[in-house]
Amino acid sequence: MISIRGLTKRFGSTAVLDGIDLDIAEGERVVVIGPSGTGKSTLLRCLNFLDRPDAGTIAIGDVSVDVARATKRDILALRRATAFVFQNYALFANKTAKENIMEALVTVQGRPREEAERRAREVLAETGLAEKADSYPAALSGGQQQRVGIGRAMAIGAELMLFDEPTSALDPEWVGEVLDLMRRVAAQRQTMLIVTHEMQFAREIADRVIFMEGGRIVEQGPPGQVLEAPHDARLRRFLRRVA
Amino acid sequence: MRALDLDYMLGLVPVILGYVPLTLFMAAVAMLCALVLASLLAVERVIRVPGLDWLVVLFISFFRGTPLLVQLFLFYYGLPQVLSFLTQINGVTAAIMGLTLHFSAYMAEAIRAAITGVDRSQWEAAQSIGMTQAQMMRRIVLPQAGRIAAPTLVNYFIDMIKGTSLAFTLGVTEMMGATQKEASGSFLYFEAFLVVAILYWIIVEVLSQGQKQLETHLNKAYAR
Ligand SMILES: Nc1ncnc2c1ncn2[C@@H]1O[C@H](COP(=O)(O)OP(=O)(O)OP(=O)(O)O)[C@@H](O)[C@H]1O
Ligand SMILES: [Mg+2]
Numbered sequence: 022m023i024s025i026r027g028l029t030k031r032f033g034s035t036a037v038l039d040g041i042d043l044d045i046a047e048g049e050r051v052v053v054i055g056p057s058g059t060g061k062s063t064l065l066r067c068l069n070f071l072d073r074p075d076a077g078t079i080a081i082g083d084v085s086v087d088v089a090r091a092t093k094r095d096i097l098a099l100r101r102a103t104a105f106v107f108q109n110y111a112l113f114a115n116k117t118a119k120e121n122i123m124e125a126l127v128t129v130q131g132r133p134r135e136e137a138e139r140r141a142r143e144v145l146a147e148t149g150l151a152e153k154a155d156s157y158p159a160a161l162s163g164g165q166q167q168r169v170g171i172g173r174a175m176a177i178g179a180e181l182m183l184f185d186e187p188t189s190a191l192d193p194e195w196v197g198e199v200l201d202l203m204r205r206v207a208a209q210r211q212t213m214l215i216v217t218h219e220m221q222f223a224r225e226i227a228d229r230v231i232f233m234e235g236g237r238i239v240e241q242g243p244p245g246q247v248l249e250a251p252h253d254a255r256l257r258r259f260l261r262r263v264a
Numbered sequence: 265m266r267a268l269d270l271d272y273m274l275g276l277v278p279v280i281l282g283y284v285p286l287t288l289f290m291a292a293v294a295m296l297c298a299l300v301l302a303s304l305l306a307v308e309r310v311i312r313v314p315g316l317d318w319l320v321v322l323f324i325s326f327f328r329g330t331p332l333l334v335q336l337f338l339f340y341y342g343l344p345q346v347l348s349f350l351t352q353i354n355g356v357t358a359a360i361m362g363l364t365l366h367f368s369a370y371m372a373e374a375i376r377a378a379i380t381g382v383d384r385s386q387w388e389a390a391q392s393i394g395m396t397q398a399q400m401m402r403r404i405v406l407p408q409a410g411r412i413a414a415p416t417l418v419n420y421f422i423d424m425i426k427g428t429s430l431a432f433t434l435g436v437t438e439m440m441g442a443t444q445k446e447a448s449g450s451f452l453y454f455e456a457f458l459v460v461a462i463l464y465w466i467i468v469e470v471l472s473q474g475q476k477q478l479e480t481h482l483n484k485a486y487a488r
Contacts, residue, residue, distance in 0.1 A: 069391075069392050070391075071388050071391060071392060097394050097396065098394075100391065100392060100393065100394035101393075101394035103392075104392075104393070105389075105392035105393075107385065107388070107389065107392075109385055111385035111386065111388060111389040112389070113386065113389060113390070113404055114383075114386060114408060114486055115404065115407045115408050115411075115486055124393065124403070125393040125394070125395075128395060128399050128403060129393055129394045129395055129399075155488075156488065157486040157487060157488055158486075159486055159487045160487055160488055173393075177393065
């Protein structure tokens with residue numbers, strides 16, 4: 022169970038997140054949509070403390086943090102309860118595909134190397150990249166890199182997986198394989214919070230779609246409702262534009 | 265104008281070669297110490313520990329801003345007068361200390377620039393999985409910065425080897441000191457210093473070849 026209350030983030034004088042309240046049930050798949058610059062990335066980055074929020078509370082599993090008073094320990098705990106998939110993959114350039122996946126298990130979770138390596142091989146097999154275990158990111162296609170990126174996040178076993186436009190940086194030919202992998206993650210009842218512009222994918226995978234604008238949640242509900250029968254005029258305008 | 269005494273020069277080569285190990289030893293130890301110190305200084309410059317930052321800035325500024333020879337004299341002849349526990353410091357130790365401090369200031373700047381050159385996404389990925397700052401530096405940022413800085417650091421190592429010649433002013437008989445002694449016995453200054461110059465030159469050339477190979481190797485790294 023994830024519970025976010027009054028999450029606020031300012032850059033200068035503008036509130037990029039303006040008091041976000043959001044509950045996510047275990048295993049729920051939530052897709053966030055909205056125009057550019059409305060704070061979708063900032064929301065995900067604040068949950069991971071890549072951006073430090075200014076106010077609000079975040080509770081993920083048994084980690085509960087008042088962000089204004091968050092200590093280093095709180096921040097690490099929150100980061101360890103979440104797993105982030107980046108738009109630009111952000112694989113560790115000095116580590117092979119297998120080592121990228123092992124890194125969090127060994128360094129952060131303190132698991133034995135053999136166990137981490139076994140887990141990494143399992144995950145690579147799931148992502149269809151078993152034969153790329155010893156390749157460095159620079160030798161992988163964008164689609165392969167993003168599948169390793171998702172594998173790295175899967176292996177952590179985090180309470181919540183965060184995806185920030187995981188297919189936006191990809192050549193069109195690689196988008197399908199990444200979405201397929203995300204479908205497989207979703208099928209495992211992993212709790213997911215996904216920012217994407219892939220409306221068809223959202224319709225198919227989401228339990229709930231959230232429309233954000235101006236740092237607020239403007240409308241939310243099941244995909245059938247939000248995407249097919251939107252109430253808010255701004256949402257209707259947005260959907261016409263992306264269709 | 266007189267002819268070069270080639271026999272004297274050839275005879276001198278094995279004598280000076282005998283001091284090459286000491287020269288390389290001083291440079292290697294100073295290089296290792298400087299690498300560690302410079303990495304610490306560079307990391308501090310990047311993350312800016314409050315209360316420590318000004319000290320590091322001062323340190324780097326001083327050791328880059330004053331001549332190595334002056335620093336060596338300050339340590340070897342000067343410091344023991346104010347710090348009594350340093351009275352037994354020998355020339356080799358003082359030279360290694362001086363080279364370490366002097367070059368760590370330069371190397372810190374090179375490593376700092378390399379750290380800044382590591383893509384921001386690498387830092388964020390490390391943070392996102394819950395690494396501590398120390399883990400992120402040690403496992404992700406510094407290894408990548410090391411690759412970027414390596415060619416520059418080899419240049420500093422070459423400078424350092426040449427810099428060991430100043431140790432003779434602290435009474436250390438290394439390559440330069442040995443040559444100085446030989447020359448003042450034979451009065452064949454030109455021959456003697458020409459021999460030692462050529463020997464330094466050869467050492468540096470060998471290292472430069474190694475540096476080229478290192479660069480090709482580094483360009484291929486992480487790409488398999
Ligand atoms: N580090 C920063 N400093 C200042 N302003 C920032 C910073 N990061 C984001 N912003 C601003 O915050 C607002 C929200 O940005 P954010 O990246 O969250 O939008 P987004 O909804 O993800 O947009 P997109 O669909 O383009 O990715 C934007 O106006 C952006 O310019
Ligand atoms: Mg964004």
